[in-house]
Amino acid sequence: MRYMATYDLMETIRNTNQWLGATARTMASYPMFAALPNPGIQWMAAWGEVTERTFERMVAKPDWGIRTFTCEDGKDHLVEVRTVVEKPFGNLIHFDVQGREEQPRKILLVAPMSGHYATLLRSTVKSLIVNCEVYVTDWHNARDIPVSAGKFDIEDYTLYLMDFMRHMGPETNVVAVCQPAPLTLAATAYLAELDPDAQPRTLTLIGGPIDPDATPTDVTDFGRRVTMGQLEETMIQRVGFKYKGVGRMVYPGLLQLASFMSMNADRHGKAFRDQIVRVARNQASDHDAHNRFYDEYLAVMDMPAEFYLSTVDRVFKSREIARNEFMVAGHKVDMGKITRVAVKTVEGSKDDISAPGQCIAALDLCTGLPAEKKASHVEPGAGHYGIFAGKSWRNNIRPLVLDFIDANAGDPEPSDRAANVNVA
Known part of the structure; x- marks a missing residue:
């Protein structure tokens, strides 16, 4: 777990999911699909929008928004x-x-x-x-x-x-x-x-x-259950080649986020399913309760x-x-x-x-x-x-x-x- 390949693998998975979301959203926006009365197109666009935003926020530092x-x-x-x-x-x-x-x-x-x-x-x-x-x-x-x-x-x-x-x-x-x-x-x-x-x-x-x-x-x-050796072996990785801190030993934010999400997987899964439904029905907005919470929650740092x-x-x-x-x-x-x-x-x-x-x-x-x-x-x-x-x-x-x-x-x-x- 200490090598750059592991860090880069997590970033690759994140990047791929962001790309899949963007691809689905863009594909569903083709003008030719507007002539097809197929609700599946709307669901694909909604899934793509929520997925792209979700994985994009994981590497973006939120703005303070106090202007x-x-x-x-x-x-x-x-x-x-x-x-x-x-x-x-x-x-x-x-x-x-x-x-x-x-x-x-x-x-x-x-x-x-x-x-x-x-x-x-x-x-x-x-x-x-x-x-x-x-x-x-x-x-x-x-x-x-x-x-x-x-x-x-x-x-x-x-x-x-x-x-x-x-x-x-x-x-x-x-x-x-x-x-x-x-x-x-x-x-x-x-x-x-x-x-x-x-x-x-x-x-x-x-x-x-x-x-x-x-x-x-x-x-x-x-903290009592695990030894320091176990903690270092399972949690610590080197920053990959994409960032300025390449080679630095870190506790990756994506790894910590995965731990956070797994603790309440059912609740988070329901929240994202409900958001996809709201987007498909045009009931969501850029700053609704879901986006306000997860834009901050998903933004993690090493x-x-x-x-x-x-x-x-x-x-x-x-x-x-x-x-x-x-x-x-x-x-x-x-x-x-x-x-x-x-x-x-x-x-x-x-x-x-x-x-x-x-x-x-x-x-x-x-x-x-x-x-x-x-x-x-x-x-x-x-x-x-x-x-x-x-x-x-x-x-x-x-x-x-x-x-x-x-x-x-x-x-x-x-x-x-x-x-x-x-x-x-």
Whole structure:
């Protein structure tokens, strides 16, 4: 599984299915078929359209789609996505609302590097851009990064976060979603030790596996069942000749997507069959619910092999973060060094990926932080996705996070609980 031929074989299968879909759609559009009252032609066109779009999206990075924002003055303002820090494996980007006064809340939204692009947090960004300056870690697809750029493991990830925090300054409020929560906690602690004046003002950890063994799930059980040798042999491949990262060892996004789809094969199969029916009946649209969901869900990215393997080994198996034994560049990071950064954890009561108890473990690690600087919240009825997107996030969690930020600000501004979001 480590060779380029395997990676290229998966890409060939994907490319072939995209071509078959395009061929069926194009063939069904021939003018001569319009004279034939055969519903099979419509079904062929519908199958081709859905199939082509499905396999095309697997290698396309989604657009943020945040172009304008309606401010309090009632006018639409353009939103420019600017790169403020550029690095080989990921950039720091800023959603700059043109013509609007700079907002007092500056938020660094740490996106996961877990197989999907940072655009997975699109709705989170839209909800925060209302009255915050929003910055996001935009991780790159490993297949597009030349081997000459070197390795990228969880220590490098931690150092990247420290650089981003330094750039944004001490008035920053960091919000880490899911997978990066442990490393964001470590980056904050390391920064508190090395450069106290650069540490952020607040740190909010949402649904992250700080201590995976606190409440085991299928995800943590999988990490226990397999050995690192098995994981490397079955999951790691070399990027094929089609991309700039040719030869780089990665955990392929297509392989991860196949695993995701197989877990709920019946549900996904029904969703695509129903979409074909809707397309054949002219009931579908480019931005209907099916396309909005799967355009993002199917867009996967390759992860650097060393990042994937070190995450499983050191975060889940060895529990270095949970045991406060995490090392970065030969230096032991002590979470107790966090003494003035207010820390809040958010969990969902029905989260089956990072179950309640895993994230709140961060508060026990922050031994140097006074109790008034710690907070936690468990959202009733919310699953993993719901704690950073959807109604639970918009109606309950977002206001609580903004209240927490304001309560720990030098000059707190009242959080806007009923802010109207009108983002195109």
